[in-house]
Every structure is written in structure tokens, then in C-alpha cells.
Amino acid sequence: MKKTKNRFEVTLTFVTWVTIFLLWFLVTNLYDVSSLLLPSPQEVWKTFITIVRKGYNNISLWQHLSDSFVRLLWAVGIAFVTAVPLGLLSGYFRKFRAIIDSIVQFYRPIPPLAYYALLILWMGIDDGSKVTLLYLAAFAPIYTACVAAVNNVNQDYILSALSLGASQKDLFVKIVLPACLPNIFTGLRTAIGFSYTTLVAAEMTAATSGIGWMVIDASRYLKSDVMFVGIIIMGVTGIMMDSGLLYLENKLIFWKGKD
Template identity: 80%
Template sequence: MNVKQSKNPFEITLTLLTWLIVIVLWFIFTNVGEMSSLLLPSPQVVWETFMNIVKNGYGNVSLWQHLSDSFVRLFWAVSLAFITAVPLGLLSGYFSKFKAIVDSIVQFYRPIPPLAYYALLILWMGIDDGSKVTLLYLAAFAPIYIACVAAVNSVSQDYILSSKSLGASQKDVFLKVVLPACMPDIFTGLRTAMGFAYTTLVAAEMTAATSGIGWMVIDASRYLRSDVMFVGIIIMGVTGIMMDGGLLLLENKFVFWKGKD
């Protein structure tokens, strides 16, 4: 059975209609009601602020530079997390002794809020991007690692035993049976990790930073610039959807066997 995630035209229409209703209610509530623009700016104000930031930037930094700085930090961190968490997670799921070494460390730091150890990272690595990338890396590593371990544990033993009965070595079983079977869960873990890292981005950019979308939102909050905060939040939401959609496209292209028996 093919269970690839795809929306038919009716579902797309429902999604667009939902957001249209949200925007209309937002417009009515801020233009007819007595809500202060300081608390909830109207769509017109947010749009004007967005256009102003596009033209003039924010904090003497262009919008494109804010986006570039944030995404460079994010993609470096997630890329490093992916290339380290996937092999460690697969090996931990495949070899119980390896899991005994790695798993407890991951499970120890995973529940700790990022801000709890961010100050330590700054003390150890300074205020440059190194500490920020490391914070995002730690946020992204755990979801990918856990997804890989769970994926290996969910591989059907029938596949493994059948391949061994046909003469496959342990290396062949791992590379040609276990790894392809784990790819759908690996992509799910990557999508989750991207979301966690993106939410941590605000925490990473709120200390000793002068650029980035997260910094823009935090800086605007200091001056009660709710219009700028809304612009930053909307940008983060839209770009987050775009990144997740891009990962879904890659998954559908390279993991074409997902959902097929």
C-alpha cells in the first residue's frame, strides 16, 4: 500500500481556505475591535513593516543578510548532526554494545533545555557562531539519533534472516537491508530535527548576536515592536514550511519505496 504524503486539490483548497479565514478574522479583529496595535498589529501594519524591512533592513542589516546568517547557522548545524547522528544511531540500533556506550549520553542531555547549557557553550567557545552552531547541533542530533535507533529496531527479522540464509555477510545485511529499511524513519527524524533546531535558533541568536531572524524578533521585543516581531515570526513560519516541504520532496524522490510492501 502506498502511503506517501500528498494532498489532493480538495485538501489544498481546504488549507488555503483555512488560512484565508485566519487572515480575515485577524483583519476584522484588529480593525473593528478595540485591540491595541501594540498588542496585536493589523495585517496592513505588518505588511507595511515587512516592505520597509525588505527595503531598508532592520538594525542596519538587510533582511537578506538576516536570513542568510540564520540559515547558514541552521544548515551547518543540521548537516553536521545528520552526518554524525545517522551512523551512530544505526550502529547503536544494530549493536547493543555500541548502544550501551552512546545511548546514555544522548538520553542524558536530550531533556535539558538548550538555554541551560548555552552559557557554558559561550564560555567554552566564545560569542561567535561556533557556540550557536554547537547549540543547534545538539538540538538536532538527538531526534535523528533516536529515529535511527528506533528504525533499526523496527526492521523485520524476516528480511535479515532471509538475506543471511542467501549468504549475505553482516556488512551486506547492514548496507543493503537494514539501511534502506531505515531511510523513511531517518527522513522523519531529519524533519523533526530541523524543526527543533529552528525553534532553538531564537535562543542561539538572543545572546551576543547582531543579525539573524531570531535576533530580529528578540531585539524587537525589547522595544515593544510587535509589528517587527510578527514579521519575524511569519518569516520563520513560512520558511519552516518551505524547508519541511523541501525535505518531503527529497524523501519522495530518494525513498520511493516508502509505504510499499
């Protein structure tokens, strides 16, 4: 039954995207729609092939992607390494949470562009300020997920372990951490998605490469076809990253959803 359901969902997804591209093709080919507003799929495909072969602004597409993903992966990696222990400790110890949580909750709702100018003043226009911006964008979702995960751990497991003489170390490593891993992965997926959206903001200021910069630069010169190429690339790569994390989650956290 599960396999049938999965196949049905895949079919629905496939039909949905085929319908979207078919409507896009029909609207742009049957009606007098300006390519400046909505380029046809053929135009976007030709532009994509040109960018793959010749690059954009004398920089190859692979270099644009590499620059963007290096910034993104550095930021998310550092955020994961710092946010997970801080989040778990904040959820486990109230006094620790009183110190860290208010700081995170203060900056979390602030739009990234609001403090990006300050980061540039402090750190310059190089990748340091961009990685820091993405780091701050990724830190809060992972931290919040970790705190919530600790608070949602089944208390029966903790009481049972304590009654059997488990130490605080064993309790944390063998009970709390495994129970929190599903939520940690969810927080990581959210952080990557939010950081990827912030990447455009980071690359629109004093950058000369990156997939986000390519879209912003194309918008200045009304190159709608290049903008569509960049947007589609960001969407596809975003889905690939999320699918990869979901695959790892299903493989590594096999106990998810089981009591």
C-alpha cells in the same frame, strides 16, 4: 481518488489560512485593538516592505536570513553526518549502543538554554557556540530515529538474507539501511524543526544579526509589527524547508509504505 483527496486537502488548507487572515483583518479593523498588542495585517505588510527595502538595524533582511540559515544548515548538516552512523551502529550493535545511548538520553531532555551559558564560556560568543547549541538540538532526534528504525526492521528480511548467504556488510547496506531511510528522513525533519526553535535562543545572546535576533530585539522595544514579520518569516521558511525535505523523501524513498 488520490488526486481528488489531495485537492480537497489543499482546498481545506487554503480556506483555513484565508479564514485566519480574514479574522485577523476584521478584529484589528472593526474593533479598538491596540497595535501594540495586535498590529493589523496592513501594518505588518508595510513593516515587511520597509524591512525588505531598508533592512532592520542597518542590516538587510537577506543578511539576517543568511546568518540564521548558515548557522542552522551547518549545525543540522554536521548532526546528520554524525548522528546517522552512530544511530545505525547503536541500533545494530548492542555494545555500541550501551556506550552512546546513555549520553544522548542524558542531555536530550535538558532545555538548550540550560547549557548554552556553558557553551558561551567554553567557546565564546561567536557563531561557534551557536552552531554547537543547534548541533546538539538536531543530533538527538536524528540519532533516536536511527536507533528506532534499526529496531523496527522486518526480521523476515534479515533472516531471508542470511539464509541466502548474505554477509554482514551486504545485510547492512542492502537490507537495514534502505529500510531505515524513511525513519531517518522523519528524524531529519524533526531535527530541523527543533533546531529552528532553538535558533531564537541561540541568537538572543550576544548576537547582532539573524531572524531570531530581529524578533528578540524588536520585543525589547515593543515593536509588535516587526515581531509579527519575523514570526511569519520563520513560519513560512520552516514550512518551505519541511516541504522540500518531504518532496525529496517522496522522490528518493519511493518504496516507503510498500511491503
